Amino acid sequence: MEQAMSDSWKLTLPCTLAEAQALNGEVPALAMLVSPPVLMTSEDEPDNPDAWRLDAYFEVEPDDEAIAIIRRLVPSAGRKKPRIERLDEQDWLTMSQSGLEPVHAGRFYVHTSTHAGTAPSGTRAFLIEAGLAFGTGQHETTTGCLLTLDALKQRGAVFRDMLDLGTGTGLLAFAAMHLWPHAYATASDIDPIAIDVTRENAALNGIRIGNREGRLALAVAPGMSHRLLRHRAPYDLIIANILAGPLIEMAAPIAGALEEGGTLILAGLLDSQAERVANAYRRQGLRLADRIDRGDWPTLRLVKRRGK
Incomplete structure (x- = not known):
């Protein structure tokens, strides 16, 4: 950059x-x-x-x-x-x-170039510079998502079609692709700058861009309104680290794009907003399966009920 x-x-x-x-x-x-x-x-x-x-x-x-x-x-x-x-x-x-310390979350280690070469043994390091897009790994919402992904892998979860909605820097998409390298992966953001940043970060971290299995497809899109996002649905994993308001507003289209039994990871909300966000998705046929709390910032893991 x-x-x-x-x-x-x-x-x-x-x-x-x-x-x-x-x-x-x-x-x-x-x-x-x-x-x-x-x-x-x-x-x-x-x-x-x-x-x-x-x-x-x-x-x-x-x-x-x-x-x-x-x-x-x-x-x-x-x-x-x-x-x-x-x-x-x-x-x-x-x-x-120089003031951004690396983040160690499960098997992931996120750092800027200032701390290059400091990754602990056995971790997957991602170089994400501070800059124009949301998602450097420093905030508790991003850390919570990384920990949730890591826990899913430890439980033996397997995903084939993944979406990082509101990707920011691309970090969460990169992490999911590391865990499930043979899946189709998509990252979208309403901000074209974020998609430019994601493309640059992909090059820095050895992530291949493209529409094939094991590559990351990119789209500038508000919510789910893009032909690529609709074409690739239903997803078995959706990650949305956005804000509480948009998460509630988009509950129906996000839930509609998730396959039965699929996993939804939500973040970007405060503890005081968690119940309202969870309720919005319960009404769409999802159940709250787990949550990770990092300070005042919870990360919710929901599962879509079958038969909905």
């Missing part, structure tokens, strides 16, 4: 330790932005353990909408005016990646 060198910007606001911890990794609210920033948090006052700082790195000068979204992430800043500065001749992407 090409890195911005001179037209980058940094927005800085104070925050609390709790707010900094909540921003550790991917932040769903940033998906609303055309050019989402990379976030970094750090201690601001060594003698005050609750005084932290949020730095948001943008490829373009942040507009009013972007500033408002960042402000909502740190309500403790109140009406304090953010400091916005242009970064001259700085490789902001590499700098920001």
Whole structure:
């Protein structure tokens, strides 16, 4: 991925330790932005353990909408005016990646180029750079999905036709393909940038693109409305790490694309939203089989009942 060198910007606001911890990794609210920033948090006052700082790195000068979204992430800043500065001749992407620690989830190890060569023995390493798409592996929702996939493999599950809906960086599709290398695999996203990023990440991680078994087919699509997605249905595995609202709205088409007995993995929702999301899919003939909780972020595993 090409890195911005001179037209980058940094927005800085104070925050609390709790707010900094909540921003550790991917932040769903940033998906609303055309050019989402990379976030970094750090201690601001060594003698005050609750005084932290949020730095948001943008490829373009942040507009009013972007500033408002960042402000909502740190309500403790109140009406304090953010400091916005242009970064001259700085490789902001590499700098920001230095703060992203690798994620070890089951048999998967997700890292940026800063931590290349650090994968523990016996893990499948994926190089996913921080950048323009949601899904670097840092957020608890992505980690929960990786752990759920790993647990399914340990139980002996076998899948033949898989869909990663709202793929972001392609990571979850890559992980599923590693576990079930002979399956047909599809990844889609409403954002064409995400599909471009997925294609680049596939090349970096040895994932073959194409429509054949063992290759990843890509589609820019809102929800299930794409000829490729409809043609490949029904799926025996669908992964949707999106947000609670869209998951509820798309319950009928997602459930309709899942074969009887098929597995659905849902993430991107808060613990307070889990029951509403699960109920939306129960009404479509699915049952909640399992869940993994990572902080306030649950990952739900549902199974479609037979005869529905």
